Amino acid sequence: MADVLLEVKGLKKSFGGVAALSDGRFRLEAGSIHALCGGNGAGKSTLLTIVMGIQSRDGGVILRDGREVSFSSPGEALANGISIIEQELSPVPAMTVAENIFLGREPLRSFGRIDFATMNAHAQELLDKLGFDIPPTTRMMDLSVAKIQLVEIAKALSYDAQIIIMDEPTSALGESEVEQLFEAIRRLKAQGKGVVYVSHRLTEIFDIADAYTVFRDGAFVQDGRIADVTKDDLIHLIVGRPLAEKFVKENHPSDEVTLAVSGIDSRNGVRDVSFEVHAGEILALYGLMGSGRTEIFERIFGMTRHTKGTIHLGGKLIAPRSPAEAIHYGISFVTEDRKESGLVLQASVRNNLCMASLVELSSLLGMTPGAEKSSATRMIDLFSVKTPSDRLEVSGLSGGNQQKVVLGKWFMTEPKILLLDEPTRGVDVGAKKEIYGVMSAFAAKGGTVIMISSENEEVLGMADRVIVMKDGRVAGELGRKEMSAGKLVSLAA
Amino acid sequence: MTNHTTNADKADDGQTVSAARAGWTNTSVMIQRFGILIALLILCVLLTFANEYFLTPRNIVNVLRQTSINGILAIGMTFVILTRGIDLSVGSVVALAGAVAASFATTSATQGVYGTPYPAVIAIAVGMAVGMAAGGISGVLVARYRVPAFVATLGMLSAARGLTLIYTTGRPIPALTDSFRWIGTGDVAGVPLPVIIFALVFLVSWYVLTNTRFGRRVYAAGGNPHAATVSGINVTRINIAVFVISGGLAGLAGMILAARTGSALPQAGVAYELDAIAAVVIGGTSLLGGVGTVTGTLIGALLIGVVNNGLDLMGVESYYQQVIKGILIVAAVLLDQSRNRRA
Numbered sequence: 090m091a092d093v094l095l096e097v098k099g100l101k102k103s104f105g106g107v108a109a110l111s112d113g114r115f116r117l118e119a120g121s122i123h124a125l126c127g128g129n130g131a132g133k134s135t136l137l138t139i140v141m142g143i144q145s146r147d148g149g150v151i152l153r154d155g156r157e158v159s160f161s162s163p164g165e166a167l168a169n170g171i172s173i174i175e176q177e178l179s180p181v182p183a184m185t186v187a188e189n190i191f192l193g194r195e196p197l198r199s200f201g202r203i204d205f206a207t208m209n210a211h212a213q214e215l216l217d218k219l220g221f222d223i224p225p226t227t228r229m230m231d232l233s234v235a236k237i238q239l240v241e242i243a244k245a246l247s248y249d250a251q252i253i254i255m256d257e258p259t260s261a262l263g264e265s266e267v268e269q270l271f272e273a274i275r276r277l278k279a280q281g282k283g284v285v286y287v288s289h290r291l292t293e294i295f296d297i298a299d300a301y302t303v304f305r306d307g308a309f310v311q312d313g314r315i316a317d318v319t320k321d322d323l324i325h326l327i328v329g330r331p332l333a334e335k336f337v338k339e340n341h342p343s344d345e346v347t348l349a350v351s352g353i354d355s356r357n358g359v360r361d362v363s364f365e366v367h368a369g370e371i372l373a374l375y376g377l378m379g380s381g382r383t384e385i386f387e388r389i390f391g392m393t394r395h396t397k398g399t400i401h402l403g404g405k406l407i408a409p410r411s412p413a414e415a416i417h418y419g420i421s422f423v424t425e426d427r428k429e430s431g432l433v434l435q436a437s438v439r440n441n442l443c444m445a446s447l448v449e450l451s452s453l454l455g456m457t458p459g460a461e462k463s464s465a466t467r468m469i470d471l472f473s474v475k476t477p478s479d480r481l482e483v484s485g486l487s488g489g490n491q492q493k494v495v496l497g498k499w500f501m502t503e504p505k506i507l508l509l510d511e512p513t514r515g516v517d518v519g520a521k522k523e524i525y526g527v528m529s530a531f532a533a534k535g536g537t538v539i540m541i542s543s544e545n546e547e548v549l550g551m552a553d554r555v556i557v558m559k560d561g562r563v564a565g566e567l568g569r570k571e572m573s574a575g576k577l578v579s580l581a582a
Numbered sequence: 583m584t585n586h587t588t589n590a591d592k593a594d595d596g597q598t599v600s601a602a603r604a605g606w607t608n609t610s611v612m613i614q615r616f617g618i619l620i621a622l623l624i625l626c627v628l629l630t631f632a633n634e635y636f637l638t639p640r641n642i643v644n645v646l647r648q649t650s651i652n653g654i655l656a657i658g659m660t661f662v663i664l665t666r667g668i669d670l671s672v673g674s675v676v677a678l679a680g681a682v683a684a685s686f687a688t689t690s691a692t693q694g695v696y697g698t699p700y701p702a703v704i705a706i707a708v709g710m711a712v713g714m715a716a717g718g719i720s721g722v723l724v725a726r727y728r729v730p731a732f733v734a735t736l737g738m739l740s741a742a743r744g745l746t747l748i749y750t751t752g753r754p755i756p757a758l759t760d761s762f763r764w765i766g767t768g769d770v771a772g773v774p775l776p777v778i779i780f781a782l783v784f785l786v787s788w789y790v791l792t793n794t795r796f797g798r799r800v801y802a803a804g805g806n807p808h809a810a811t812v813s814g815i816n817v818t819r820i821n822i823a824v825f826v827i828s829g830g831l832a833g834l835a836g837m838i839l840a841a842r843t844g845s846a847l848p849q850a851g852v853a854y855e856l857d858a859i860a861a862v863v864i865g866g867t868s869l870l871g872g873v874g875t876v877t878g879t880l881i882g883a884l885l886i887g888v889v890n891n892g893l894d895l896m897g898v899e900s901y902y903q904q905v906i907k908g909i910l911i912v913a914a915v916l917l918d919q920s921r922n923r924r925a
Contacts, residue, residue, distance in 0.1 A: 190890040392812075413814035422812060430812050433805035435872045444802055447795045497815065569735040 092119040093155065094252050094283040095140070095171070100149035101131070102135050110135045113149060114309035115302050117252065117283040122274060124294040125287045126327050127304035128545060131285055137254055141173055164528045170251035173256050179285050182230035184313040187212035189229055190244045215247050219273045233260050242270060246277070250577040253277060254285040259293060260379055271297050283307040289377050291320055291582045305329050321575065328545055328574035342370030342553050346404075347537040348389075348506050353398030355384045358561040362398075366506075371528065373548040376558030376581050382541045383425060384561075386508045390422045391415040402506070416445060418506075421499035425510040425541070431495040432483050439465040439479040441494050446501045468497030473523060489520025496524065500531075505516070507531060509540040513547060525551060557581050590698065591901070617917060618864060622885045629892040636895060644773060649887030650780035651676075651835045653880065655854055656861035657787050658831030660879045661824040663862050664791075665804040665924040666871030667731035668726060669825060671738035672832040672858055675716045676851030679833030683709030684755040684846035687762035693755040702761040709837045711828055716742055717829020721822035746848050756845040766841025776838050783831065787876045800824065805872025860907065861886055864914040885910070 093116060100113030111131040117123050127133050138144045140151060142160030151158050153169055160166040163173070180189055187209045188195070195210070196204040212225035221239045229237060238258065244459055246251055247450060255274075259267050274284055286298055294301065295315060303326040318326075345368045353362050359381040366372045374382045387393045389400060391409030400407055400463040402418055409415040412422070424430040432441050442465040443450055450460045465479045472493035476486055483494055492512070499507065512528070513521045528551065532538055542548050548555050549572055557564045557580040565580040629636040655672050662669045686705035688694040716738060723734040768775040791797040802810040803820040809894075811817050835854075840846040865882030867874025885906060893903045 206840070390812075411816070412812055413816060416814040424812055430806070430808040433802050433809050433872060435805050435868075436801060440798065440801070442814070444798070444810070447798055447815075451795045455789065456795060456798065458793075 093117070094119050094153070096152040097140065097156075098150045098152075100136060100139060100151070101147040102144065103147055108307050110139075110307045112308040113139075113304075113348070114312075117285060118300070119251075119283055120278055120281045121299045122278055122284045122286055122297055124298035124301045125285055126294065126301055126323065128327055128543075131304040131327075132307040133304055134256070135307070137173065137285070137287070138258065141171065141237065141254070142451075166526075167248055167250065171254065172240075172245045172248045172250035172252070173254040174242055174245045174256065175458055176256045176260065179252035180229040180240065183228060185209075185226050185228055186216075186223055186232075186240050189240060189311060190215065190225075190247055192244075211247075215243055219243055219246065220269050235266050239266060239270070242273070246273070250282070252283045252285065253289070256287045256288070257378075258286075258448055259288065259290065267293070285347075289582065291323060291532060291578070294323070295320060303327055320579070324575045324578050328578060332358055339529055340369055342367040343535070348539075349401040350385070350389065351399045352399070353385070353388050353400070354396050355381070355388050355392060355393055356396070358521050359384045359388070360561045362558075362561075362565070364556055364566075365406070366537050366539055368535045368537055369532050370553045371532050371540060371551055373552035373555040374539065374541045374558055375543070375548050375555050375577055376564070378543070380558040380581065382558050383510055383559035385558075386422055386510055386541065389415070389506075390508065416502055416504075419502075419504050420446065420506045420508065421445075421502055421504035422508045423495055423499055423510060423512055427488075427491055427495050434484040435482060437480045438469070438474070438476050438483050438486070441482065441483050442468050442479070442501060445498050449502075464501055465497075468494075468501055470495050471500065472527060487517075487520075489516040492516050493520065493524065496527065500527070505536065507536060507538045509538060511541055511543065513542075513544070545577055548572070548577060549574060603925035613802045618866060618881050618885060618914065622881055622888065623890065625888055629888070629895070632677050633892070633895045636892065641891070641895075643777070645773070645887050645891045646777045646780075647774045648891065649883050650774075650776040650859045651839055652854065652861060652886065653883040654783050654831050654838070655836045655858035655878050656865075656879045656883045657783055658828035658857075659858045659862045660787070660865075660867055660874060660876050661791075661800060662731070662828045663859075663867050663869060664800050665821055665824050666807075666869075667821065667824065668735065668859065668869075669717070669828045669832075670732065670735040671719065671720060671742055671849040671856050672828060672835075673854035674739045674742035674746065675713050675829055675832035676839060676854055677846075677848060678716065678742045678749070678836070679709040679713040680840035680850055681750050681755055681836045681848060682712045683833075683845040684758055685749070685760075687759050688755050689757045689759060690755065693753065694748070698717030699759045699762075702759065702764070705762055706765070706837060706864045709833045711833075713833020713836065714826045714830040717825040717827070717832070718822065720829070721825030724825065725818045725821035748847045750846070752848055754845045754847050755840075758844060758846075759843065762837075763841045763844060763885075766838050766843070775888065776842065779834070779838065783834070784876060784880055791816070791876055796820075796823070801872055810924060824906055857886060857907075861909045865909055866914070866917075882914075 095115070095117040097113055097115040100110055101108070102110040113132060113136045115125070115136065125133050135144070139146045142165050143244060143498045158169060159286055160169065162373050181192065190212050191208050196207045198204045209225045216225060221243060223232070223236055223240060229240070232240070234320045235236055242258060251493055258270060263269065277284055286294070298315050300312065301318070301323065301324070303310040346365045347368050349365045351363045354360055362385055364372070369473065374385065384393070388395070391414050392409045394500065395408050409418060415422070428434065433444070438487055439461060443461050446464065450457060450464060462479070468474070469476065469479060474486070474490050476490060483491060486494065496512070513524055515526065528538055540551065552572070553569050555567050555572060555577065557567070559581055567576060635641055655676070659669055659672065683705045685693060685695045686698060686700045686708050687702060689699050720734050720738045723729040724731045765775050765779065770778055791800065799810070799815050799820050800816055802813065803817045807817045830874050837849060839850055861882035862874070863869065863882070864885055865874070865878030865880070867878060889906060889910065890903055893906065
C-alpha cells in the first residue's frame with residue numbers, strides 16, 4: 090500500500106451555530122489523483138480551507154505523513170509541502186508571468202537586486218516542462234483567462250509541493266488546455282505526488298482521478314476507487330435522497346405566456362437561448378457556474394447590450410436598455426450577490442427597501458416619508474424581516490434577513506416578472522422557508538418567477554419546469570414529473 | 583419537532599446579534615456626529631474665556647462671513663464626495679467664474695465685455711453658468727469616460743486657472759458695479775449677504791439630500807453604485823449632476839469673493855479646494871462614499887473658521903494655524919476609520 094500523504098479525520102467547523110462541516114474525512118495517497126466530490130454547501134471548500142490554514146477548525150485531526158499538524162496560514166501549509174490552486178484567480182496584472190510565479194521569492198543578486206535573467210530562465214524551464222506555451226516575460230494583463238489559469242497552475246507546481254490541491258481548475262479552460270493540464274497532472278502522479286482534484290464535472294473526474302471521496306451536507310459519505318463506481322453511482326452519492334417534499338409549490342401554472350425569450354445571445358457566452366414562461370409558473374435555470382445563466386437575466390434586465398434575439402413581454406416586443414426601463418416593464422432582478430449588487434450596506438433597511446420605488450414614494454416636493462415608512466413596514470411584515478427598527482443600517486442584519494430586504498425592495502415595485510439569481514444562497518433554513526413561501530404566494534397570484542439555482546433540492550422542490558444550461562446553451566428541459574437530481578446533474582455536467 | 587426548535591433558536595440568535603450591533607453602530611454614529619459638534623462647542627467656550635472679544639456679535643458675524651465662502655464650496659464638495667468623487671478644481675473655478683461674472687459687471691472700459699456694465703442678475707447668471715459648465719465637463723469625464731475624479735478635476739484645476747489668466751490677461755478686473763458688489767458686501771438686518779447665501783445654500787442642500795428622490799439616489803450611487811444601477815438608478819447621470827452642483831456653487835463662491843474684494847483677481851481661490859475637502863472630511867463624510875451629511879460639513883466648516891479666528895485673536899502666527907488644521911483633518915479621519923473598522 091502506498092504512503093498516506095494526508096489524512097483528515099472528524100473535522101468539524103460551524104459558523105454562528107450552523108455546521109458547515111460536521112464530519113470531514115479524507116485520505117490522500119502518494120501517486121494518486123483524488124477527486125473530492127459534492128454539491129454546493131457539501132463542505133469541500135470548508136475542508137480545504139481548514140487544511141490550508143485559512144480557517145480554524147472546531148475539532149478533528151489533520152495528519153501530514155502520519156504526523157499531526159495544524160497550520161495557521163497558507164504559508165505554513167506551503168512550507169509543509171501543500172499548495173493550492175484556488176478557483177478565484179489572484180494575479181498581479183501589471184507584472185510579468187515570471188514575476189507572478191516567483192512573487193515574494195524572487196532570486197536575488199547583490200544589494201538585493203532582483204535577478205531577472207535567472208527568474209525568467211526558471212520560469213521558462215517550468216512552463217516548458219509543463220508544456221504550457223506562455224512566454225515568461227508577457228504581462229499577466231495581456232493573457233486570456235485560460236492562460237492566467239495555466240500560470241496559476243504553474244505557480245502552484247513551482248513550489249515543488251508533495252500535495253497539490255486543485256479547486257475547479259478547468260472552469261476557465263478550453264478543451265486543448267484541459268488536455269495539457271491533465272498531462273501535467275499525470276506527470277505529477279508518476280512522480281509520486283498526491284493531487285486533490287475538486288470538480289463538478291464528472292466526466293473529468295472519470296478521465297483523470299483514481300480515487301474519490303464524496304461529501305454531502307457537511308459530512309463524509311463514502312470513498313473508494315473510481316474504477317469501482319459508475320457515473321450514476323457517483324451522482325447518487327453526491328445528490329443523496331431527494332428531500333424535495335419539504336417545500337413543494339402549490340399552484341399550477343396557467344397557459345398564458347408572460348415572457349418569451351427567443352434566440353438571444355450575449356457577449357459573455359450565451360448562445361441562442363429560447364424559452365417561454367407562463368403566469369403562475371416558477372421556471373428554474375439550472376447549470377454549473379459559468380454556464381451563462383446570470384447573463385440571460387442581465388440581457389432581460391437591460392444590463393447588457395442587445396445583440397441577437399428578441400424578448401416578448403405579454404406578447405409585446407420589448408428591448409429594455411437599462412434596469413430603469415426593465416423595472417418600468419414590471420421586471421425585477423434579485424441579483425446573486427446581495428453585498429455586491431443587492432444592498433447599499435451603509436444605508437438603512439428602509440432606504441434599501443425603497444430604493445427601486447423612489448418615484449412612487451415621492452411627490453413634486455420631495456420624498457413622502459409617511460409613504461416610505463408604511464411601504465417599508467409592509468415589506469418588513471410580509472417577509473418577517475427581523476430588525477429592531479427600519480432605520481437600522483442593513484449591514485447589522487443577518488444574511489437571511491438581508492436577503493429578505495433585497496426581495497422586499499423588489500416586491501415593493503409590484504413586479505409581474507421576478508428574476509431570482511440564487512435567491513437563498515447563504516441563507517439559513519428558517520429564512521429559506523419564508524422566502525419559498527413568498528415565492529409560492531407570488532406565483533399563486535399569477536406572477537411569473539424565473540429562478541437561477543445550483544441547489545438540486547431547491548429546483549426539485551420549487552420549480553414547475555427546469556431548463557438546464559451548459560456552456561451558454563440550453564442543454565435540456567425537464568417538466569415537473571420528469572425532474573430528478575440525477576438528471577439535473579448529468580445534463581449539466 | 584427538534585428541527586423546528588433549532589430554527590426558532592437560530593432566528594432568535596440572529597435578532598440578538600443584530601440588535602446588539604444596532605446599538606453599537608448608533609452609539610458610534612452619535613459619537614462621530616456629535617463629537618465634532620462637541621469639539622466646536624468646547625473650543626467656543628475656551629475661546630470665550632481666553633479672549634473677551636471672541637463672543638461679541640461683531641466677531642461672530644466676522645467668523646460666519648469668513649466661513650461662508652469655504653462653507654459654500656464644502657457643501658458642493660459634499661455632494662461629490664458622497665458619490666465617491668473628489669473635486670480639486672473648485673479653487674480655480676472660483677477664479678474663472680468670478681472673473682467672467684466681473685467682466686459683465688465692471689465699469690472698466692478695458693477689462694469688461696462689450697456693453698458693460700450689465701445688470702447684476704445677468705452677471706451672476708453668467709458666473710453660475712461658467713461654474714456649472716466647468717463642473718459638467720469634469721462630471722462627464724468622470725461618469726461617462728471613467729477618468730478618475732482626482733485626475734479629471736486636477737486637469738480642470740490647471741485648465742480653469744489658465745483660462746482665467748487668459749481671460750483677464752493676468753490683470754484684476756476692477757470697478758465692479760455697486761449692485762454686483764452687494765452680494766459680497768451688503769447685509770440684511772445686520773447679517774452679511776454672504777452669510778445669508780451660505781445659509782440658503784445649506785438649507786436647500788440639506789433638504790435635497792434628506793428629502794428628495796435625487797438625494798436618495800446620491801446616497802445610493804455613492805454607497806453601492808452596482809446596487810443602485812440594478813435598482814434602476816442612472817448612476818452616470820447622478821455622478822454628472824454632483825459635479826455640476828459643485829461647479830455651480832464654486833461659481834457662486836467666486837462671485838461673492840470678487841464682490842467682496844471689489845475686483846476679480848486672476849489668482850483668487852488658490853488652494854481653496856483643500857479647505858473645502860477638509861471641512862467635508864472633518865464633518866464626517868466618508869471618502870468611500872454613501873455616508874455623510876451637509877450638517878456635518880457645516881459644522882466642519884465652522885470648526886475651521888473658529889480655529890482660524892481664535893488663533894488670530896490670540897495672536898498665533900498663521901503658520902501655526904496650518905499645522906493645527908492639518909492635525910484636525912487627520913484626527914477627524916482617524917475617528918471615521920475607527921468607526922468603519924468596528925461596523
